[in-house]
Amino acid sequence: MAEMVLPNTPAKYSKDLERVEIELLLEGIFRHYGFDFRSYAYASLKRRLWKRIEAEGLDTISGLQQKVLHDPPTMERLLMDLSVSVTSMFRDPNFYKAFRVQVVPLLRTYPFIRIWHAGCSTGEEVYSMAILLEEEGLLDRARIYATDINEAVLRTAKTGIFPLEKMQEYTQNYLKAGGVRSFSEYYTAAYEGALFSPTLTENVVFAQHNLVTDRSFSEFNVILCRNVMIYFDRPLQNRVHQLFYESLPMYGILAVGSKESLRFSDVETCYEELNAKEKIYRKVM
């Protein structure tokens, strides 16, 4: 993927006016298109907006607002800028290792396992989890609901094709994560990429879901939402945590990114730490 250097506000731009314009733009997008970015973390949101402004050959946020509201293709491009997050297979290998050791034994006790991978982006971590469950003999009684706000990334996820040049890095991650086979068993070189075995996703449902505006759609044994909420402000994080709380039964598992914490959230006391370092929690009230 090309290196993304996100631009900052032009030097002469008034900070106060910038905030007003951004709030108006986000309000307009929400009311016209239904996408709600009003509670996204400001510093990175602002940079993504300026990247789109530059790419469209514009020079103000109001100019982008005019174009976005009257030209849906511009909105689609902005949606890609705002919602795509970068991920990789077995990102944070220690998390997968901990999941194998501490969560898998709990899952073995269930006849059927329902997993929600919220904010799955292009799917690398969905395939990682499917591989892990396959190796633990749990994949055929599991169903993974992999959701994202962005339909374009879900299409990529469904193809199961990932860049071949990443396979060396992913193989190392896989081994560090406690993988027990040869990683190359899972893919074949095809279409100028690595095509992952379709059997991995036989029990995966890819679907569009917006964490900001949509409700819970089922109950799950495990919810994975890693490095997604870091793009949200704290009030929105709390709302999403409420959604997850309502979607988990007692003793359900919640896993967030290794540099996220329930410590700054409203639901802190509702969970116990199963693995404090890898941020794996279990609902206890």
Place this chain on the structure above:
Amino acid sequence: MGYEVVVVGVSAGGLQALCTIAGSLTPDFNMAMVIVQHRSKDSYALCDVLQECSAMPMHEIIDKEPISPGQIYLAPPDYHVLVERGYFSLSVDDPIRHSRPSIDLMFETAADAYGREVIGVVLTGANHDGARGLRQIVDRGGAAIVQDPATAEVAVMPRAAYAMVPEANVVPVEEIAPLLLALQRAGSPRTETR
């Protein structure tokens, strides 16, 4: 109104420099110090090693953690740090000029959020990260310190920062902590003229 946040960017050869600075801060240091040290994504030991040099409380940043005075915050490996007013956000966006965490990004967001209440510090390193960010800190009224390239283990990064910010204070590493404390006492000069 004085300085609130000290942001530090450091790359190759940084451990010694960071130990010298963190070890020379006295208990009256009451700004928040935020450090981006380039390192490999599975290098977890930095915080423990650095803690041995200094009595200052320090830890790796957690997403949405509040920014408190008198604390040293380290960017976690493989995440960008964005400074918001009063707290941190993390991101896993692509590396910027090969770096995640990016010094430039952390500096720029600190300049956005804290304006003239920021002191930026660029130390030893073998790339140009930090120079643009330091420029923005100064452009928004903050102060700049660059480790004297002659005394840096690797001179490339401080030299690049100095080229972009010629008005920076250029000092040997052992004078940086005393200078920070002096700046803290003096406050931001532009606020005094108001």
